[in-house]
Amino acid sequence: MTTFKLLLLPGDGIGPEVMAEVERLVAWVNAAGLARIETETDLVGGCAYDVHGEAVSDTTMGCALAADAVMLGAVGGPKWDGVPYEKRPEAGLLRLRKDLELFANLRPAICYPALADASSLKRELVDGLDIMIVRELTGGVYFGEPKTITDLGNGQKRAIDTQVYDTYEIERIAAVAFELARKRRNLVHSAEKRNVMKTGVLWHEVVTRLHKERYADVKLEHILADNCAMQLVRAPKQFDVIVTDNLFGDVLSDEAAMATGSLGMLPSASQGGADASGRRRALYEPVHGSAPDIAGKGVANPIATIASFAMCLRYSFDLGETADRIEGAIARVLDEGLRTADIRQDGCRTIGTREMGDAILAALDAAA
Numbered sequence: 001m002t003t004f005k006l007l008l009l010p011g012d013g014i015g016p017e018v019m020a021e022v023e024r025l026v027a028w029v030n031a032a033g034l035a036r037i038e039t040e041t042d043l044v045g046g047c048a049y050d051v052h053g054e055a056v057s058d059t060t061m062g063c064a065l066a067a068d069a070v071m072l073g074a075v076g077g078p079k080w081d082g083v084p085y086e087k088r089p090e091a092g093l094l095r096l097r098k099d100l101e102l103f104a105n106l107r108p109a110i111c112y113p114a115l116a117d118a119s120s121l122k123r124e125l126v127d128g129l130d131i132m133i134v135r136e137l138t139g140g141v142y143f144g145e146p147k148t149i150t151d152l153g154n155g156q157k158r159a160i161d162t163q164v165y166d167t168y169e170i171e172r173i174a175a176v177a178f179e180l181a182r183k184r185r186n187l188v189h190s191a192e193k194r195n196v197m198k199t200g201v202l203w204h205e206v207v208t209r210l211h212k213e214r215y216a217d218v219k220l221e222h223i224l225a226d227n228c229a230m231q232l233v234r235a236p237k238q239f240d241v242i243v244t245d246n247l248f249g250d251v252l253s254d255e256a257a258m259a260t261g262s263l264g265m266l267p268s269a270s271q272g273g274a275d276a277s278g279r280r281r282a283l284y285e286p287v288h289g290s291a292p293d294i295a296g297k298g299v300a301n302p303i304a305t306i307a308s309f310a311m312c313l314r315y316s317f318d319l320g321e322t323a324d325r326i327e328g329a330i331a332r333v334l335d336e337g338l339r340t341a342d343i344r345q346d347g348c349r350t351i352g353t354r355e356m357g358d359a360i361l362a363a364l365d366a367a368a
């Protein structure tokens with residue numbers, strides 16, 4: 001049996017609480033003889049800054065590069081509001097994405113039937129919703145240079161962020177989207193702002209050409225990013241795969257996530273290109289943040305992180321069947337009427353983080 005090395009980076013806020021439930025699932029997978037997963041735990045974000053003066057240390061980066069996969073909880077919180085910009089907790093996450101070259105961020109927005117009433121949209125709009133947002137993750141305005149604030153000397157300052165994309169960056173993320181669409185409902189929406197941005201013009205041109213050359217069997221729609229945001233709340237089920245740049249992807253994925261009922265439910269996978277041996281670097285994390293307001297109270301929803309672990313099993317360890325079982329256990333627990341506070345519902349029982357972990361483990365055992 002192959003041994004997989006999994007690096008756990010729980011991070012800040014509710015990160016450690018939700019990651020603790022993943023550790024119990026890892027133990028379950030190992031005990032059931034489904035795989036051999038060795039974990040190591042390290043610091044990222046504000047907690048890393050407190051210890052090392054950096055949001056991620058070089059040693060931790062070394063471990064991340066050596067691991068078969070990385071799982072991250074969440075980073076940030078008001079405690080670190082005053083730290084220098086380069087050392088802020090988010091810088092740790094951004095360095096991981098950049099140095100591991102995780103250019104493809106997959107953010108599924110799935111509405112569990114049991115939760116359709118928890119959405120801020122009407123049930124009929126979201127029941128059965130299943131969208132995959134493919135967000136470019138290592139380029140665009142997040143990393144473009146120059147990125148500066150200069151004092152103009154006349155009482156004014158000037159801030160500059162740079163949105164930059166090269167052809168190859170657009171090509172490789174669009175290819176990921178087309179490949180995924182072929183395994184789903186065969187439809188890709190490519191979202192940009194070609195009406196005001198040069199990067200949007202190039203994005204449109206490259207996606208159109210790639211589609212014609214290699215993916216003509218997939219249905220492609222171009223959509224302006226603002227219209228996409230509107231359509232996501234008007235009629236979200238018209239989408240299958242949405243491919244977009246780093247910043248639009250950040251915004252549109254939060255919007256799509258909320259349509260499903262709770263940000264606390266959604267996992268994500270970030271993947272790099274395949275190396276010579278076919279191995280892809282990958283990092284898995286919940287879409288939600290560190291939720292400092294509820295940190296340490298044992299009430300956070302661990303489902304997004306557990307579902308991220310399922311994605312890790314499927315995409316990095318080729319254990320799709322075990323991933324299916326975990327996702328099935330999540331659905332069953334929701335059907336049984338168990339809810340954490342963020343998805344609380346009349347007629348359902350509200351439970352804490354640990355009890356949700358217990359319930360998912362019990363559902364796995366019951367199905368075994």
Ligand code: IPM
Binds near residue numbers: 090093
């Ligand atoms: C996300 C987050 C991050 C981002 C932050 C924490 C830097 O919002 O993963 O969506 O903007 O990418």
Ligand code: MG
Binds near residue numbers: 250251254
């Ligand atoms: Mg975000």
